[in-house]
Amino acid sequence: MRVISLIVSCLLLVSCNSPEEVNQRLVQAFDDLVFFVAPDRQGAEVRQWNPYLVRWEGEVRYFVQVEGSPEPGMLEQIDRAMARVGAVAGRKVSRAEKLTETNITFTLNATDRDYRINGAERASCYANIDEIFKPGNQSEDGGKLKKASIYLPGMRPRVMTACLEHEILHVFGFWGHTQRIRSTMSSFVSENEMTKWDEMLLKALYSPNLEPGMKREEALKRAEQELLLILAAS
């Protein structure tokens, strides 16, 4: 009976996981997100895609390009989401006046056409990943982001809300998805906004002890140390 009640209370209490177990799970989620090794929908491992850690250094400027007439309030919604992600990452973010001054270009599409990825698949929203690894789109020393694009649906408020922080986190350095934690980066039951776990992982990615251009093994070692500290402080 005692064993059963222990098991039941363990099911009810998250605190049954030791900090080490929680930390291990977070490190694995960090790996999924930053180095893109999460299993796909069929459970097969996706090959490591990112050769090294990428992130923004310094101020991040963004510009919103509007096509058609989006629903009211969507520009402000983008501002709020960028401010929230920027605050957790410890990066100053501001809206640029001109397209030429931008690091992240949002396209808010309020026309009746869907986006095409590689000319084929249709999508309501996406972030351009390939752009990051194009020559000239990173600083010489590698890993420091310079340009990215996000495409959002301007006529579908619910889809827009479900997409927004997910796509912003993609261009902040979380290229992959993860199913290991409650996350806005899950491909299945996705949260609209960053969860506390997402915030911890983003803080770790932007910690001064990790650097753009860092290789996977070293980055994971340092992320583990950072996450232990972040967990202890939470």
Ligand SMILES: [Zn+2]
């Ligand atoms: Zn995604």
